[in-house]
Amino acid sequence: MLKYLKSIVFAFVFCAVADSALAEKLGLGRAALPAEVAAWDLDINALGEGLPFGSGDALVGEEIFSEKCAACHGDFAEGIDNWPKLAGGVDTLDHEDPLKTVGSYWPYLTTAYDYIKRSMPYGNAGSLTDDEVYAIVAYILYSNDLIEENFVLSDDNFLAFEMPNAKGFVVDDRGATEYAIWSDVPCMKNCKDTC
Amino acid sequence: MSKIETLKQSRRAFLSGAAAVGAGAMASGEAQAQTADPLITQPQEWSQGFGDGVDATPYGLPIKYEGGVVRRNVEWLTADQVSSINFTPIHALDGTITPQGCAFERHHSGAIDLSKANYRLMINGLVDTPLVFTYEDLERFPRENHIYFCECAANTGMEWAGAQLNGAQFTHGMIHNMEYTGVPLRLLLEEAGYDTTGKWVFVEGADASSNGRSIPMDKALDDVLVAFKANGEALRKEHGYPVRLVVPGWEGNMWVKWIRRIEVTNSPVESREETSKYTDTLADGVSRKWTWAMDAKSVVTSPSPQAPIKHGSGPLVITGLAWSGHGRITRVDVSKDGGKTWETARLAKPGERMALTRFYLDINWDGSEMLLQSRAMDETGYVQPTKTQLRDVRGLNSIYHNNCIQTWWVRENGEAENVEVS
Numbered sequence: 001m002l003k004y005l006k007s008i009v010f011a012f013v014f015c016a017v018a019d020s021a022l023a024e025k026l027g028l029g030r031a032a033l034p035a036e037v038a039a040w041d042l043d044i045n046a047l048g049e050g051l052p053f054g055s056g057d058a059l060v061g062e063e064i065f066s067e068k069c070a071a072c073h074g075d076f077a078e079g080i081d082n083w084p085k086l087a088g089g090v091d092t093l094d095h096e097d098p099l100k101t102v103g104s105y106w107p108y109l110t111t112a113y114d115y116i117k118r119s120m121p122y123g124n125a126g127s128l129t130d131d132e133v134y135a136i137v138a139y140i141l142y143s144n145d146l147i148e149e150n151f152v153l154s155d156d157n158f159l160a161f162e163m164p165n166a167k168g169f170v171v172d173d174r175g176a177t178e179y180a181i182w183s184d185v186p187c188m189k190n191c192k193d194t195c
Numbered sequence: 196m197s198k199i200e201t202l203k204q205s206r207r208a209f210l211s212g213a214a215a216v217g218a219g220a221m222a223s224g225e226a227q228a229q230t231a232d233p234l235i236t237q238p239q240e241w242s243q244g245f246g247d248g249v250d251a252t253p254y255g256l257p258i259k260y261e262g263g264v265v266r267r268n269v270e271w272l273t274a275d276q277v278s279s280i281n282f283t284p285i286h287a288l289d290g291t292i293t294p295q296g297c298a299f300e301r302h303h304s305g306a307i308d309l310s311k312a313n314y315r316l317m318i319n320g321l322v323d324t325p326l327v328f329t330y331e332d333l334e335r336f337p338r339e340n341h342i343y344f345c346e347c348a349a350n351t352g353m354e355w356a357g358a359q360l361n362g363a364q365f366t367h368g369m370i371h372n373m374e375y376t377g378v379p380l381r382l383l384l385e386e387a388g389y390d391t392t393g394k395w396v397f398v399e400g401a402d403a404s405s406n407g408r409s410i411p412m413d414k415a416l417d418d419v420l421v422a423f424k425a426n427g428e429a430l431r432k433e434h435g436y437p438v439r440l441v442v443p444g445w446e447g448n449m450w451v452k453w454i455r456r457i458e459v460t461n462s463p464v465e466s467r468e469e470t471s472k473y474t475d476t477l478a479d480g481v482s483r484k485w486t487w488a489m490d491a492k493s494v495v496t497s498p499s500p501q502a503p504i505k506h507g508s509g510p511l512v513i514t515g516l517a518w519s520g521h522g523r524i525t526r527v528d529v530s531k532d533g534g535k536t537w538e539t540a541r542l543a544k545p546g547e548r549m550a551l552t553r554f555y556l557d558i559n560w561d562g563s564e565m566l567l568q569s570r571a572m573d574e575t576g577y578v579q580p581t582k583t584q585l586r587d588v589r590g591l592n593s594i595y596h597n598n599c600i601q602t603w604w605v606r607e608n609g610e611a612e613n614v615e616v617s
Contacts, residue, residue: 025386028332032317032325040317040456043397043407046465072274082274094480098592100471105482108465115467118405122278125304125403169474172486177588183576186528188537 042126044114048159051113055154056135058142062149064132065139068121077101077143087143093168103144107166109158112137134158256296264288266297269365272353277305278404280347282368285494285516286501290543291372291551292342295431298371301347301447303404306433309453314437316383316421320397320458323388330437333423336378336386341420341443342550344518346370346489348446348473348595354582356591358602358613362501366601366613367494370518372551375441377422380415384459393459397466398440401455408449409463410442414487418443421454444520444549445487446595448473478590489520491579492598493527493554493571504609508562513540517552519573524552526572531558533566533602533616534581540569565605566616582615 044050066075072083079085089099098104102112117133119125128136138153146164147153153161257264268281283299300306311330319325347369353359360366384396389412396415399407410419420441423430430436435452442449448468463469475483495515498504504511517524524546528537543553554569571579582599604614 025388026336028335028386029318029326029328032319032327036317036327037319037325040399041319041458043399043458043464043466045397045460045462047462049462082271093476093482093592094478096591098476098480100476102471106471108470111465111467111470114464118407119304119403119467122304123403125405168480169470169482169484172483174483174486174490178490178580179575179577181588182578182580182584184578186537186570186572186578188528190535191537192533192535 042118044110044117046108046110048110048155051110051155051158052130053155054130054134055152055156056131056133056138057152058135058138058147058149061135061137061139061142064128064136068124068128069136072122077140086140090144090164093165101144102140103146103164105165105168107163107169109137109141109161109163112140113158264297266299267364269360278303280349280369282364283371284364284501285368285370285496286363286499288496289514289553291516291553292426293371293373293551295373295425295428295434298373298431298434299347299369300433301369302402302433303406304402307402307453308432309401309437311437314401315455316438317456318383318387318459319456320460321390321393322384322459323390326383326387328383330423333378333421333438336382338376338378339420340374340376341418341441342372342374342547343441343443344370344372344489344549344551345441345447345450346492346518346520348448348486348489351492351597351599351601352594354599354601354613355586355593355597358615361613363494363496363499363601364501367492367496367516369447370516370551372518373425374427375420375422376424376427377420377441380419380421380440380457381417383421383457384415387459389459393461395460395463397456397458397460397464398449398451398454399456399458400435400451401453406448406451406468407464407466408451408468409460409466410449412459414442414445442487444489444522446473446489449487473595475589475593475595477588477593486596489518490596490598491517491519491521491524491571491573491577493517493524493569493579494601495529495567495569495603498567498605498609498611499603500611500613503611504560504605507609508560511558511560513556513558513567515540515554515569517546517554517569517571518550519546519571519575519577520549521577522574523548524571525574527552527554528570528572529554529556530568530570531565534568534600537570546574562607564607565603566614567603567605567611568600568616570600583617 073086074080077087086102089101089104092098116136134153141147142149264284264287266281273279280301281299284297314330316328350369351366394412395409397409399405422441423438438454440451440454475486497514517527527540529540530537540554540556546552579600585599602614602616603611605611
């Protein structure tokens with residue numbers, strides 16, 4: 001009798017699990033602790049969400065840049081050899097071989113903060129303090145003649161800064177400009193006038 | 196009809212077809228030997244003694260004669276090897292599956308050493324419960340197998356202004372095609388209880404570049420995989436061991452390696468890799484962003500500059516690869532005269548969604564020079580454009596997403612060269 005009851009209970013539990021498997025969670029993983037989320041969730045989006053409290057100017061930034069960035073990016077952010085150039089290139093985007101820099105190309109200043117904070121300096125990523133990052137971003141803007149050397153960049157005024165090429169982007173429009181045109185039945189014979 | 200009769204018929208059809216090509220064509224078996232071949236008449240070492248025992252190579256590598264079939268880079272392209280790219284030797288491969296050991300690499304801070312024991316994946320942001328998964332946790336979710344190509348957005352990027360790199364490996368080798376085993380990202384998002392108002396996920400790797408990309412939620416829920424096996428075995432270090440993201444049909448930069456965090460968000464991050472890079476500048480200076488899908492493309496892999504014709508005129512297998520980030524390849528045409536006339540190639544298998552398709556054109560080469568091209572079509576009806584068509588819309592400065600028709604000039608001696616035809 002006991003055996004019989006057991007099997008009924010077992011069958012019931014099995015059914016319950018089977019029914020919920022698709023609709024409900026598997027119960028895998030564990031809750032992330034706030035300290036863990038804080039350690040990894042460092043990205044800063046274009047709305048400025050995640051931008052830390054702090055400030056810095058180009059004068060301070062120049063010193064840090066010279067020590068930690070200039071070996072690749074040059075003393076004036078002009079770039080050495082094949083390493084990325086961070087300054088210059090204004091009005092070259094519609095020329096042959098445009099020079100795309102933070103000043104000439106990048107649409108959001110938040111991107112510079114986000115990238116420098118998380119991924120730079122090259123070989124020692126994530127080692128800069130929040131104020132150091134503000135100062136470096138300020139120095140890059142200064143190198144692009146976009147601010148004065150004593151302009152203090154901070155979480156307060158960061159989002160107010162409009163990048164020169166902010167309006168230079170369109171969302172993927174290949175559907176209208178290309179796909180519609182390149183979907184004709186392809187030519188098989190006498191396809192070129194110059195035959 | 197008996198099997199023998201069928202064979203006879205098809206052989207007759209082949210011979211008459213060959214005869215129709217012209218007097219230059221050679222019937223099979225026509226070559227004559229003057230002296231007996233010692234490889235046949237003399238006893239050979241390998242036929243008399245022993246070969247290697249089992250376990251001579253616990254994990255096998257290609258035999259030494261295939262030592263040239265390796266990834267190669269172009270050093271002047273990048274400033275440093277740890278933030279660089281190399282190329283799959285597609286000119287020497289056949290079929291569609293890319294062996295992991297020669298599949299191209301692209302790193303932003305080098306290929307890191309991350310063990311399964313040290314691996315963690317976090318899901319946070321707009322979710323009921325931010326979660327942390329171990330590697331073992333991932334293996335307990337229902338998993339799927341899919342074959343997908345991964346193409347760097349910059350593949351063929353050096354060819355915008357003119358024919359530049361001399362070899363299919365270098366012009367088209369930023370691509371590989373593997374069978375992935377992994378967990379649909381959707382299941383992990385459901386496990387964390389994602390907020391259905393969240394429109395994006397931001398995905399980020401564990402390497403020092405912390406490469407991060409924003410992916411629309413629709414795509415994340417559709418077919419994105421959190422993968423841990425490729426071609427049946429663990430991912431290679433250089434491809435994101437132990438876990439990478441697989442984003443079918445979309446540019447390789449989004450296939451975040453060593454993936455460690457997935458954040459559900461309301462807006463894109465607009466990270467470096469989706470603003471300053473992987474955006475396509477048009478002739479008027481305006482740039483396209485969020486050009487995620489890789490459009491239909493194809494290339495003849497052989498003959499090609501690194502795979503010249505060495506056997507002279509007669510039967511020749513022309514082969515290549517085709518793919519589309521919008522679905523299945525339905526047809527590939529090949530031209531031998533630079534695009535004046537085209538014939539439809541044979542697909543080795545029906546095209547599979549967002550995977551490489553192998554095509555063949557079996558011809559009787561008369562030994563004259565060819566301007567070889569291939570042209571892919573996908574299930575949307577899209578036809579791979581010429582370089583001129585692409586340039587008319589985009590100019591010369593786009594860098595990324597160059598899916599133009601490629602031309603190889605095959606000379607009478609069988610050597611081939613990367614050229615442009617007008």
